[in-house]
Amino acid sequence: MGQWIRACxxxxxxxxxxxxxxxxxxxxxxxxxRDDRYYATDGHCTxxxxxxxxxxxxxxxxxxxxxxxxxxxxTGRALGAPVVTDLRTYPARVQGGTVYIEIG
Amino acid sequence: MGRERLERYSLSGPENQAAVxxxxxxxxxxxxxxxxxxxxxxxxxxxxxxxxxxxxxxxLMAAFAxxxxxxxxxxxxxxxxxxxxxxxxxxxxxxxxxAGHGTAFRTRWLDQGLYQLASFMIMRxxxxxxxxxxxxxxxxxxxxxxxxxxxxxxxxxxxxLANFAGLVDVPAAFRLMLVHAAGRLTxxxxxxxxxxxxxxxxxxxxxxxxxxxxxxxAAIGFRSxxxxxxxxxxxxxxxxxxxxxxxxxHAGLGENVLDHRLNTRTVRMNAVHxxxxxxxxxxxxxxxxxxxxxxxxxxxxxxIRRDCAPVYPxxxxxxxxxxxxxxxxxxxxxxxxxxxxxxxxxxFHVPTPASDGRARPLxxxxxx
Numbered sequence: 001m002g003q004w005i006r007a008c009x010x011x012x013x014x015x016x017x018x019x020x021x022x023x024x025x026x027x028x029x030x031x032x033x034r035d036d037r038y039y040a041t042d043g044h045c046t047x048x049x050x051x052x053x054x055x056x057x058x059x060x061x062x063x064x065x066x067x068x069x070x071x072x073x074x075t076g077r078a079l080g081a082p083v084v085t086d087l088r089t090y091p092a093r094v095q096g097g098t099v100y101i102e103i104g
Numbered sequence: 105m106g107r108e109r110l111e112r113y114s115l116s117g118p119e120n121q122a123a124v125x126x127x128x129x130x131x132x133x134x135x136x137x138x139x140x141x142x143x144x145x146x147x148x149x150x151x152x153x154x155x156x157x158x159x160x161x162x163x164l165m166a167a168f169a170x171x172x173x174x175x176x177x178x179x180x181x182x183x184x185x186x187x188x189x190x191x192x193x194x195x196x197x198x199x200x201x202x203a204g205h206g207t208a209f210r211t212r213w214l215d216q217g218l219y220q221l222a223s224f225m226i227m228r229x230x231x232x233x234x235x236x237x238x239x240x241x242x243x244x245x246x247x248x249x250x251x252x253x254x255x256x257x258x259x260x261x262x263x264x265l266a267n268f269a270g271l272v273d274v275p276a277a278f279r280l281m282l283v284h285a286a287g288r289l290t291x292x293x294x295x296x297x298x299x300x301x302x303x304x305x306x307x308x309x310x311x312x313x314x315x316x317x318x319x320x321x322a323a324i325g326f327r328s329x330x331x332x333x334x335x336x337x338x339x340x341x342x343x344x345x346x347x348x349x350x351x352x353x354h355a356g357l358g359e360n361v362l363d364h365r366l367n368t369r370t371v372r373m374n375a376v377h378x379x380x381x382x383x384x385x386x387x388x389x390x391x392x393x394x395x396x397x398x399x400x401x402x403x404x405x406x407x408i409r410r411d412c413a414p415v416y417p418x419x420x421x422x423x424x425x426x427x428x429x430x431x432x433x434x435x436x437x438x439x440x441x442x443x444x445x446x447x448x449x450x451x452f453h454v455p456t457p458a459s460d461g462r463a464r465p466l467x468x469x470x471x472x
Contacts, residue, residue, distance in 0.1 A: 017144070048242055049130075056395055063206070066241065067238040070206070082238040
């Protein structure tokens with residue numbers, strides 16, 4: 001049984017956007033898609049460890065604010081240079097207006 | 105002294121690790137506080153402006169090339185090829201840059217297509233230069249880390265001047281194409297290009313060399329310079345605006361400072377220059393927020409200008425500062441242009457001997 005943590009209220013995130021969530025000194029990024037689904041990934045880009053929460057969400061893609069590296073945040077897949085290492089993803093669910101993510 | 109200092113710019117030298125040890129590599133750079141909602145608006149991608157500008161750009165090149173061909177053999181061809189050459193040999197730099205960031209278009213394949221085309225025109229390998237430019241953004245003007253420092257201290261003046269006709273860049277590009285086509289990278293490239301990307305570099309070099317070989321063969325076969333004037337040649341005879349624009353970005357400013365407001369210029373330019381340069385004159389804004397497309401940079405400028413140093417009102421004003429600074433750096437390599445932030449601008453780093461702009465040898469700076 002994994003550890004689920006409270007990430008945020010579901011209305012804290014706009015559709016097609018991302019917010020940062022910190023837990024135990026670790027950074028996560030929580031996304032809300034255009035069709036109102038929630039996703040979670042590591043908070044830092046795998047290229048140079050910049051925070052993804054300042055980046056741009058376009059469809060299912062998060063773009064890093066530093067070098068424009070792109071990931072599919074629904075799968076974590078790196079979509080091309082300068083990111084070549086996939087992003088770790090975490091299961092997310094909404095319950096009673098709260099977003100939870102499973103971190104371990 | 106000058107030679108020793110120039111050696112410090114090598115990415116394969118000891119200054120690279122010294123910058124890492126001093127916390128200058130991958131450092132935290134200043135960013136103005138722009139509300140998230142506003143940033144999202146500014147970062148939003150669209151295809152319209154870049155399609156319009158690219159159609160005009162390619163259309164103008166086709167028109168000028170057509171007129172040049174029509175008048176080939178007479179002096180009337182010269183102004184048309186000059187215009188074609190600037191669009192090809194100078195403006196391809198800004199198209200390469202914007203498409204390389206992936207911000208020109210919303211549609212990915214349009215961006216990739218423009219990036220490949222512009223990379224070929226400007227004679228830069230699209231893969232190595234993508235990584236080089238990523239490093240430039242991570243470590244802007246950090247000595248030993250940034251592979252794109254155009255005006256070093258002391259400036260290699262003869263090379264800077266020769267490059268107004270592409271006489272350094274073009275031979276270097278062909279040398280690199282041959283190295284890459286042989287399946288190798290330079291030591292500096294090996295510092296920032298991951299192994300998984302390297303086969304792409306070798307493949308592109310072989311394709312590019314084949315295109316240039318076909319161009320030269322056509323010139324020999326037709327006993328005419330025209331194929332070379334159309335392909336490759338503009339990178340020489342039309343390259344003079346590339347350094348005119350490019351040197352305004354950082355030349356003469358502080359090194360190792362971790363604040364783009366202090367090591368980067370924003371210069372006001374007229375509409376023609378901004379078209380040719382695709383708004384890269386808003387360079388502080390671009391470095392602070394690289395995800396904002398070129399056509400939104402004037403709006404971003406309005407958001408952050410109160411946090412910055414004063415804008416240069418013209419190219420002329422920028423060069424009145426750049427030329428004396430470069431000349432003085434020939435004999436005084438600790439000299440640099442101090443940028444004073446506007447009153448009320450958000451402060452950031454308190455300079456230390458390692459990050460005060462002089463870029464002294466880091467071992468000595470840390471001991472000070």
